Amino acid sequence: MKKSIADLMKIRDEALKNMQLRDQSESNCRVVVGMGTCGISAGARPVLRAIIDEINKRSLNNVQVVQTGCVGMCRFEPMFDVNINDEKVTYVNMTSEKARQVVVEHIVNKRVIRDYTIGKSENE
């Protein structure tokens, strides 16, 4: 890592410059990803990375991604909640592909993907 400190300083300057261009408004969307043992063993890590990757790709700067432990519904893992303005939707049995769709449809286009939500899975 030693020789790359100079690089890192360049990266910092670049990030600073880009940050000024970004929308600095308060985040109004919160994604909560299940990262307990059940979530991780079911594949939460690639799901998390897909969500963040899609958010970054689309420069969705007011979306916050956080983790939570097991919520007692292990058979629905990997799962995550999307909270927008106090409204919570729980997506279950996620894959990285489905997670990317949720970012685009739900977070960007504001359309809930019913087929992937917990209500749908429970009725099956």
Added chain:
Amino acid sequence: MRDISMHVLDIAMNSIKANATVIKIMIIESDETIRLIIKDNGCGMDKETLNSVVDPFFTTRKTRNVGLGIPLLYQNVKRTSGKFNITSSLKLGTAIEAIFNRKHIDCIPLGDINETIISLILLEPLIDFIYTRKNSFKKYVLNTKKIKRVLNGVKINEKEVIDWLKADLLNFSMAF
């Protein structure tokens, strides 16, 4: 758990839950073994908790009455005739050491350890991670405390920084 890198993420989540501010992760490889050490400065455990922690029917969680993380790691280590050790003291922290015999047919692979480190930094940018990986020839250390000092206020989970970290990790793992 499919591989060791998943266990690392899971065990580190215990440290996060224990309110650790510094988490050390070490992976030491030899021809014979993969040795994993995860050490935190979190709340620690009392004797009673510590003694029952490898028992799958023990947990302090409330949503489910079994804890799985540590028993699963213990099981995967023992299947390779490896060694498992855990020490903990209240208010001081916890250390877990797992030694896998990598030549054993039942040994799970190391997996994508870089992804685990990046995921941890993305999820918990305020915690300091000190990640060391070494074998008999090479040693790599990523200390987020030092990186934050250079970043001087820019968040470590900004996209540009994460991309740099990823490249740095990758650059080095190619040497392994």
